[in-house]
Amino acid sequence: MENNNDLKENVKKDVKEKIAILNASKEFEMKSEKTRKVMYQILSVCALFVLCLVISKNVESPSNSIKVAKNNNQIQKEQYIQENNIVFNEGSIKSLEDIDGKWEEANLEEEFEFVDEINVPDGLYLSRQGKLFEREYINNDVELSDDYTKLWQYTLIYANDDKEDGPYIEITFTKEKYILGCLMPDEEKMPSSIINGKEVKLFKGKYMRDESKITGEAFFEKDGYKFYIEAHRIDEEDFINVLKSILK
């Protein structure tokens, strides 16, 4: 009987561990390199077969083979998007316009539960957090108020003591129609990524002093808030992990 009780307790521990593993594995979403290589090999063979078929039928019209080559690239790109769900757009959605607003330090960790769950790279700490207030339209929306009374957006800034070369992450979110300091991404022209089931617009640029780091930007909506994330001198993977931890 005692042995049976031990077995039952082992089963409880085992079941909880297996369920935890199933939940954790969703976070990693990693693909087997072997599977990807085999799939790309199969794709390449199919693409070659199609190319040969088309060339043999259209030897006298070179423009057709160019179209086929473009279609194969499209197939590979779509396969990449489907498998990995991460697509970076070129350019930036950061606005260079001066923001007319008033900043106030605030404890956003107490106000928003998700702040505790944000997964930032080792060594970074929440160096600043606060709210941006704007002036409001008054007198039948004709004039702007003198005071900055309208809460517009929240910002979290993560950094370390190396202000010049260290990583830096700024997370801004708002319930308003747009985020100050961020241009709204063009829905049609910019393909979306899918992270934890949510649509995200991603942008990246190079960091010249270290090729392994990027400047990353992300825009998405969650729970009624619009989010704009701006990260500098950061690993691409760490950038994606920040987004995943917010989009849980």
Added chain:
Amino acid sequence: MKNEVLKNYLIEGKIDIDKLIDDFYGYIYMIVKNGVSVYITDEDIEEIISDVFVAIWKNSSKLLNSTELKPYIAGTTKNIIKNKYRNLKIDFSISDYEESLVDNLNIEQSTEENEQNKIIADTLKTLKPDEYKVFILFYYEAKSIKEIVNKLNLSASNVKTILHRVRKKIKRNLEDGGYGYGK
């Protein structure tokens, strides 16, 4: 044992695994022990029983609250044993226990560990006790950082550091095992 239905084992829509195991462990144990005609170790019994409960947890959202659990559990147990001992002759006399058996061969997800989950399971064996506790509280009990802080009496930065360390270990082992993010 009276017929129990799923809704009696739900708390806020989620399965109460402890209660389920308390009530049905013995039942499944009997089915396995008496139904498998080959010698079976305690470890094998433990594995089969665990897999049955994990399968129920995974499929609970597809079941009705009024689903009677005994025939469902008996059917799940039968399928898991059949899969495990595919090449052996099994004298499985489930009819001793149930008049009607729910055949749930339509279960989408197999309880067999896939390769990726096995790597994560192996990583768990290398974790320190505090790392393991944080992992289970976060991924099984779905506790927030704040709740883990209160439960384990650690600081928030400590918990975040532990979680970050565990994730890094898992990721490193997955990469060593041939898994990676696409570029």
